[in-house]
Amino acid sequence: MGPTEPDILELPFTDAARGLRYRLSTSDDQASMRTIDSSFVTDRVFQLQSRISNLELGDIGFGLDIKAVQLDTPLHKSFPDDEDSDGDDESPDCFTVVVEDINALSTMDSPTIDPNTTGNNNKIVAFISAKFSSWNARLIITDIEISPLYRRQGIGRNLIRFAEALGSARWPVRHVWLEVSNVNYPAIQSYLKMGFKIAGLDVSLYVGTQAEGEFAIFMWKDVSGSAEAVS
Numbered sequence: 001m002g003p004t005e006p007d008i009l010e011l012p013f014t015d016a017a018r019g020l021r022y023r024l025s026t027s028d029d030q031a032s033m034r035t036i037d038s039s040f041v042t043d044r045v046f047q048l049q050s051r052i053s054n055l056e057l058g059d060i061g062f063g064l065d066i067k068a069v070q071l072d073t074p075l076h077k078s079f080p081d082d083e084d085s086d087g088d089d090e091s092p093d094c095f096t097v098v099v100e101d102i103n104a105l106s107t108m109d110s111p112t113i114d115p116n117t118t119g120n121n122n123k124i125v126a127f128i129s130a131k132f133s134s135w136n137a138r139l140i141i142t143d144i145e146i147s148p149l150y151r152r153q154g155i156g157r158n159l160i161r162f163a164e165a166l167g168s169a170r171w172p173v174r175h176v177w178l179e180v181s182n183v184n185y186p187a188i189q190s191y192l193k194m195g196f197k198i199a200g201l202d203v204s205l206y207v208g209t210q211a212e213g214e215f216a217i218f219m220w221k222d223v224s225g226s227a228e229a230v231s
């Protein structure tokens, strides 16, 4: 069964074939979102072939090559629990879209939660958070996480589409932008397939963090011509 892409980007959206529901998050979703395993395994990473620090005064230019290299042993990368996104759903320039499996109950389920009033006791299996930067009309994807068992089924692509549409319905978005580590080869591949291009890199972003030694790759996608809307 192939991925189900919504024809009309209206939230909430139910993908009946897969038993998934896409909707805007509420404050009740935070604990369930934190249970998503965002780690990944990769046998390839991107590496810089020329280092920026090699530049010398008098040079008239420089070249940077980012190349995929095969690892001797696969890398299992986890993100620290406290690595929260910049987004804050309480803020009017942020939003989060969650995906819940309507056939699975959340492990965070509690008898104190009334499913008839909150409707939030289904297991959240994916989410995307985004924030609008008004000065350059940029929609920043601050986080996107799909539970391992739900990856490669089109959910990430759908979430990006919902974020683009929802962002464009709320603000005059010109482009979508995100940051990804050079070791996150699977995510970079998926963003390339979703239409993102390389915007640049930052070799200093993770210095002093648990990701020291990695570098940040920025990716962007021009959506100024798209007219999709979402309610």
Ligand SMILES: CC(C)(COP(=O)(O)OP(=O)(O)OC[C@H]1O[C@@H](n2cnc3c(N)ncnc32)[C@H](O)[C@@H]1OP(=O)(O)O)[C@@H](O)C(=O)NCCC(=O)NCCS
Binding pocket: 038, 039, 040, 144, 145, 146, 147, 150, 151, 152, 153, 154, 155, 156, 157, 158, 179, 180, 181, 184, 185, 186, 187, 189, 190, 191, 193, 194
């Ligand atoms: C990166 C991530 C969000 C992608 O979500 P996803 O739901 O698996 O992606 P989709 O199924 O929508 O795939 C979208 C496209 O990317 C491709 N793709 C997805 N994973 C891929 C992989 N590991 N390698 C190569 N291509 C991949 C798909 O084939 C698809 O392309 P196609 O439609 O042309 O066939 C997901 O893997 C994830 O949550 N990873 C862990 C957390 C993380 O790294 N978040 C990003 C931090 S920047």
